[in-house]
Amino acid sequence: MKLILKIWRQNSASERGRFVDYSLSDISPESSFLEMLDILNEKLIMEGEEPVVFDHDCREGICGTCGMYINGRPHGPDELITACQLHMRKFSDGDTIVIEPWRARAFPVIKDLTVDRSALDRIIEDGGYISVNTGNAPDANSIPVNKEHADLAMDAAVCIGCGACVAACKNASAMLFVSAKVSHLALLPQGRIEARERVHKLVARMDALGFGNCTNTGACEAECPKGIKLTNIARLNREYYRSRIF
Amino acid sequence: MSLAGLFLITFLLVHLGLNLLVITNNDPMVFNKAAHFMSTNKLIKVFEIILFGGFLLHIIYALILQAQNWLARPKRYHKTNKSETSPFSKWMIHTAVIVLTFIVMHLFDFYFKSKFGGAPEILVGGEHYHDFASMVVTKFRLPEFVILYLAAFIFLGFHLIHGFQSAFKTLGLNNKTYTPVIQALSIIYTIFVVGGFSAIPLVIYFQ
Structure with missing residues (x-):
């Protein structure tokens, strides 16, 4: 799958953030959403860029750590799952995916997609x-x-x-x-x-x-x-x- | 907020009940006498003050809660929310502004005219009555007023269909047996109120 990712990048709560576009190719539809972000981060590290910071822990859908706002929905386009249980087969080849952190005054952004909950x-x-x-x-x-x-x-x-x-x-x-x-x-x-x-x-x-x-x-x-x-x-x-x- | 809302919901039924006299009776004096009673009876006068209090409470609470809600998310999402929810609930404050604008206009059309002059009067049996019935009929012979009122009723309907059942949830009145009944009632009530109020300008216009 080929994808365009529009990801919110923000260094800290006190600094201004902005969307950065990334393009990815050769993503398996069977990979999970977080695996797709891992692939992006490996690519960024190889290119000497700062990886995208996002929360995750168990990757089994039970800890509640991973949380991001994917295409206008918390945890992305599926029912009864956390973001780690979302799979790329829910998207189509060539899709643009907008990824934002949780937005609330009570949840200040720590960095990129990670918020203080x-x-x-x-x-x-x-x-x-x-x-x-x-x-x-x-x-x-x-x-x-x-x-x-x-x-x-x-x-x-x-x-x-x-x-x-x-x-x-x-x-x-x-x-x-x-x-x-x-x-x-x-x-x-x-x-x-x-x-x-x-x-x-x-x-x-x-x-x-x-x-x-x-x-x-x-x-x-x-x-x-x-x-x-x-x-x-x-x-x-x-x-x-x-x-x-x- | 919810109690004031439910109070206003009951008021709408009384208001509708009286208004329907215009189209259900051939004698305009039936409606005029009812309106006369509503504007002169001492007990109704007390209720009038309570009613304005209810409106004010509902509006003040709405402003405070809405301000808090906007402040709770200072930075908005780039992508608009796609969660499957009641569309009516998302637009409550917007339908509220439309309905409030309509109410102010409506008060100028009828209520203030009866209080501060400008309403036609007729003499029946030695007593002066405001001729509300002819005011209504004159108004709704004009297509622009019919359209304006119908549009306002539709937005009122959007506001009511969520407000009615939401008020019960806010009051904690929710269980397996009653909630589906309340939800059905909120739809029936909305259709009845919007349909009833809309029937008046439509019947008069096409008469």
Whole structure:
């Protein structure tokens, strides 16, 4: 495959960035998107140029490290995947691919396509956990959990914190992320104990970090590599009002 | 935002219910008397203030939230977002500006005329009534007004179809049984409101 890549290059958060065009040839349609970027970087190194900096770790679609905005979509043109699970067969020969970093005030660019997503960790620090010493694994049946709630909690717990929801949202809101964390814990008996303070603190921190507001547009749900549902946001709102009113 | 929105949604039904009297009754005095009641009744006067409060709250919240949302992404993407989402939601602030412009114009057309003079009056049974019915009919005999009002209703529809169901989600009212019902209701409501309001200028124009 022959490709033209239009990639955002930026040295640091304080410097101005710009798009640079690169052309690549002989790319196998079976290679992954990150392998294609590896090939580009090897070429750049051989030519004595600075390689394109991008985040990646497990390359198995489970760590949430790789994140880039590919042709107008976080993680590129496929459903329920991270950028590392995107394959070049999703593109056509001769395509121009525009690659941008996540854009949000809360996610400043570190370099090129790598952004600082620690704002999500700051949110978790404020209560995205349960304060008990876990000790040894307890007996599975000592605390009964309703099957429906256990399933919903697990569905929310699969969030890998990649930030695609923020990147996709027209308001750069982190509501889907926060709602997944709140739901995951609020649905289980162990998490209920601190549910009231948790939802409060998480939402306050999210707002303080400069994320936008939710307008129920659903771009987050459409782009989430783990299929986190918008219903979690309604649950977050429900939990929030409950913590304020009752 | 959501509560004010839902309040305005109920107001639209009342407004539509009254307006439909113009085309459902041959006697223009039925509508005139209804309008007279709405503008003179003490309780309605209180509701009028609450209504303006609702509008103001909805607008002020919209401005604050929209400003925060724009500030949350200072550098925009080069490629416009291609995520599969509700198109109506993406244009809420834009449809809002159009609808607000229309409302201001609409207030000048009817409301302010009744408050500050300029509306024709008729004497029935020793009491003065504003002749709103003839004002409406005169207005909608002109094709430019019919087109203007119809266009505004379409944009209002775009605003409502997302706003109605989004308000429930924001209030945390969401579950497997009710959400599909709410979603269906939001479409039925929008069609009813847009269709109902549009019928008035169309019926008058083609009469």
